[in-house]
Amino acid sequence: MRHSIFSLFRQATRGHRGWAPTWRDAAPKVAYEAIIVGGGGHGLATAYYLAKVHGMRNVAVLEKSGIGLGNAGRNTTIIRSNYLLPGNIPFYEFSLKLWEGLEQELNYNTMVSQRGVLNLCHSDAQRDAFVRRGNAMRLHGVDAELLDAAAVRRMLPMLDFDNARFPIRGGLLQRRGGTARHDAVVWGYARAASALGVDVVQHCEVTGFLRAGDRVVGVETTRGPIRARRVGLAVAGSTSSLTRLAGLRVPIETHVLQAFVSEALKPLIPGVVTFGAGHFYISQSDKGSLVFGGDLDGYNSHAQRGNLPTVEDVCESGVALMPMLGRVRLLRSWGGLMDMTMDGSPIIDHTPLPGLYLNAGWCYGGFKATPASGWCFARLIAEDEPHEAARAYRLDRFATGHLIDEKGQGAQPNLH
Amino acid sequence: MRIPCPFCGERDSSEFTYLGEEIRRPAPDQPEAAAEFFQFVYLRKDPAGPHEELWYHERGCCSWLCVRRDTRTHEILAARLARQREPASS
Numbered sequence: 001m002r003h004s005i006f007s008l009f010r011q012a013t014r015g016h017r018g019w020a021p022t023w024r025d026a027a028p029k030v031a032y033e034a035i036i037v038g039g040g041g042h043g044l045a046t047a048y049y050l051a052k053v054h055g056m057r058n059v060a061v062l063e064k065s066g067i068g069l070g071n072a073g074r075n076t077t078i079i080r081s082n083y084l085l086p087g088n089i090p091f092y093e094f095s096l097k098l099w100e101g102l103e104q105e106l107n108y109n110t111m112v113s114q115r116g117v118l119n120l121c122h123s124d125a126q127r128d129a130f131v132r133r134g135n136a137m138r139l140h141g142v143d144a145e146l147l148d149a150a151a152v153r154r155m156l157p158m159l160d161f162d163n164a165r166f167p168i169r170g171g172l173l174q175r176r177g178g179t180a181r182h183d184a185v186v187w188g189y190a191r192a193a194s195a196l197g198v199d200v201v202q203h204c205e206v207t208g209f210l211r212a213g214d215r216v217v218g219v220e221t222t223r224g225p226i227r228a229r230r231v232g233l234a235v236a237g238s239t240s241s242l243t244r245l246a247g248l249r250v251p252i253e254t255h256v257l258q259a260f261v262s263e264a265l266k267p268l269i270p271g272v273v274t275f276g277a278g279h280f281y282i283s284q285s286d287k288g289s290l291v292f293g294g295d296l297d298g299y300n301s302h303a304q305r306g307n308l309p310t311v312e313d314v315c316e317s318g319v320a321l322m323p324m325l326g327r328v329r330l331l332r333s334w335g336g337l338m339d340m341t342m343d344g345s346p347i348i349d350h351t352p353l354p355g356l357y358l359n360a361g362w363c364y365g366g367f368k369a370t371p372a373s374g375w376c377f378a379r380l381i382a383e384d385e386p387h388e389a390a391r392a393y394r395l396d397r398f399a400t401g402h403l404i405d406e407k408g409q410g411a412q413p414n415l416h
Numbered sequence: 417m418r419i420p421c422p423f424c425g426e427r428d429s430s431e432f433t434y435l436g437e438e439i440r441r442p443a444p445d446q447p448e449a450a451a452e453f454f455q456f457v458y459l460r461k462d463p464a465g466p467h468e469e470l471w472y473h474e475r476g477c478c479s480w481l482c483v484r485r486d487t488r489t490h491e492i493l494a495a496r497l498a499r500q501r502e503p504a505s506s
Contacts, residue, residue, distance in 0.1 A: 240462035251458040253436065254487070299434045302464035302487045307417055309430040342458050398458040 003107050023190040026199035028226050032060045034381055035219060035228040037206050037242065039063025040072035041182070042359055042366065043234035044189035044200070045374020046381070048106075051196035053375070054382035059198045060228075061190075062221060064205035068186030071237050074304075074336030075367040076259050076293050078272050078283065080117040080177030081142050084133045087392030087404040088345065089140040094389045095372030096142075096176060102371060108188030110180050111286070116271035117177030120152065120159075120321075122166040126276055130172040137174070145173045156273060160323050166277035177272065179283055185370060209246045209356070216246065216355040232357040232381050234373075237337030239360040241302075246353060250360065251342045251398045256301035256335040257293065257364050258310055262328045264288030278317035289331060292318060296338065296364070305335040338364050345404035348376050348386070349395040357381050358395060420495050423477040435470040437461060438482055464488055470498060 001007060001020045011018055034050060036043045039061050050056040061067075079099050081092035102110050121127045127146075134144035148170045153161060161168045190200050201223070208220035210227060218227035235242050243250050265288050274281040282292035294314030297306045311333060318325045341347065341361035346369065351358050359377040362369060376390035386393075392404055417429035437460050442452035461467075464487055471481045480498035485491065 238464075240460070241464050249455075249459045249461070251460070253460050253462050254464075299485075300436070300462060300467055300469065300487050301490065303490055307429065307490065309428075399454050 003109075022187050023194035023200050026060070026194075026201050028060060028062070028201045028204055028221070028223050029199065030225075031218070031227040032199070033058040033228065034230040034232065035059070035226060036061045036232045036234055037219065038070075038233065038235035038238075039067035039186075039190075039200060039202065040070050040234065040236075041068070041185050041189065041370035042236070042362075042373045042377070043232075044186060044193055045370050046232060046234055046359065046377045047198045047200075047374075048189050048193040048196070049375045049378035050382055051193060051198050054378060056382055057197040059193075060226065061193070061198060061200050062204045062206060062219070062226070063200070063202050064222075066202050067190055067200060068183055071336045071338075071362075071366060072182055072186045072370075074259065074334055075182055076281065076283070076291050077179045077182045077285075077367060078117065078177070078281065079112070079180050079368040080174055080272070081368075082117060082119065082133065082137060082144065082172065082174045082177065083406060084136050085404055085406050086140075088406055089137060089142060091372055091376070091389040091393075092368065093140060093142050094375070095369050098371035098375065099180060099368075100176075102180075102185075102188070106188040106192045108184065108191060110184045110188050112178070112180045113286075114176050114178040115283075116173055116175045117274070118147070118152070118155070118171045118173045118271060119274045120171045120276045121169050122277045123169065127169055130170075134172050143174060143176050145175065147171045147173050155270065158268070158322055158324055159273075160321060163320065166320065171276075179272065179285075180367075182367060189374070206242060207245070214353055216353050230355055230357065230381050232359060232377060234359040234377065236339040236360055236362045236366055239339050239358075243351075243358070243360075246351070246356060248351060248353070250347075250358075250395075252361055253300055253340045253342075254302055255296045255299070255338045255340050256303060256306045257296050257338045258306040258314065258333055258335045259291070259293035260311075260314065260333045261285070261331050262290040262292075263331050265290065265328070273321075275317055275321040278320065280314060280317035280321060282318065282322070290325075290328065294318075296340070297335075301335075302337060303335065304337060306333075338362075339366075342398060343403040343405045344407050346373070346393050347395050348373065348380060348390045348393040350380070350384075351395065417490050417492065419471060419473075419481065419483060419492055421473050421476060421479065421481060422495065422497050423479055424473065427473070427476055429471075431473060431475040432471040432481075433474045435472060435480075438468045438470050466493060471495075
């Protein structure tokens with residue numbers, strides 16, 4: 001069923017009883033051309049682009065619980081491409097361009113809202129670094145705008161500009177950045193992939209790999225063995241657990257990152273704002289809640305929940321930036337599992353085992369990458385060739401020394 | 417999370433600094449040293465379950481601890497002083 005103003009009107013006059021299920025909840029077949037493990041945004045996007053761009057329709061997405069219940073449902077929904085390094089900018093800009101056309105592409109309202117992403121700077125050195133980053137972005141055709149303190153004050157008068165320790169000197173603004181609705185992204189890709197013949201199989205956990213010598217020829221699951229010529233892993237948060245089943249060790253640690261949402265307020269923050277003196281980022285959802293997050297808890301965790309010292313730390317950063325936050329009540333907090341690579345950049349590559357492909361290591365930046373990650377991973381699986389924009393995301397870059405150290409740190413920086 | 421420091425007793429985890437998986441540094445004078453250092457620096461076991469890791473009691477006795485902790489529940493299973501470990505075999 002195609003969504004449009006007419007279908008909405010038709011359903012409205014019939015009590016909304018005629019809507020079809022958004023996607024087919026498929027049972028697994030015995031064999032596929034390709035299997036994507038992981039029914040989050042990245043896995044579903046990969047399956048969609050395999051079917052759409054590469055004409056590969058005999059594809060299954062295997063998800064151990066329900067789709068979108070892992071990190072796709074645990075992020076802070078920010079989209080942006082304000083990166084510095086040549087390996088990163090083209091990829092994230094490609095992703096942002098796909099976001100810009102995503103709703104038309106999927107015929108689904110993913111609520112992409114380009115409300116702007118503003119990184120604040122608090123010292124001359126930080127402003128110099130932002131000038132450099134902004135220039136790098138503009139050289140790659142990405143929009144970037146340097147704001148002085150007065151311009152930031154006009155946009156966000158509630159910030160603590162004259163803080164004695166971290167005064168706000170200005171900021172780097174990407175107007176095309178913003179937010180999207182995370183669940184709708186998952187549902188939209190599932191619906192579009194399903195319509196092209198992809199099987200979205202839920203409650204089907206991969207417990208092992210079928211091998212023919214070195215080659216991976218399928219997976220063992222809780223719903224029986226499934227064979228496939230190509231198997232792609234898009235399971236950020238569980239990458240080390242799954243690759244261990246294939247006998248691989250990866251340069252990844254799994255950490256927990258917490259995020260928070262407040263009670264609903266009247267419109268306050270127009271876009272996304274990040275604090276440059278701590279790790280804190282905040283935006284306001286369409287319902288009015290403030291959505292914010294900060295740093296990792298800082299130790300390996302597969303628990304999907306964090307501890308109180310980090311809650312305190314994030315809220316301290318928030319209040320340092322926006323003192324009025326001290327009066328706001330928190331509604332919920334949650335934790336997601338971050339695939340932290342040792343340089344802070346992702347991996348989209350072959351594995352040493354033929355037939356097994358890896359999409360992993362998204363650290364805390366996976367959501368904004370969803371469309372391009374799916375596009376590039378589909379290209380790798382279908383053509384056995386990396387996409388130009390993701391060519392730097394090699395698994396062996398740690399052995400060869402070609403790290404992409406955007407932030408200059410990985411899972412835990414040993415800065416003590 | 418509270419970590420039972422053998423010297424100070426059970427203390428809040430915010431007094432400690434985390435280093436990560438307990439791995440011994442390989443000897444630099446072996447023929448395979450480059451490959452072993454790659455593994456030492458970059459590759460991790462990262463289990464979903466009991467994990468052997470190093471914590472530093474920075475705001476306490478300044479000892480390094482070997483802690484066994486379940487990464488699924490954050491339960492601390494054991495803690496001992498790192499200096500009481502067996503010496504590295506290689």
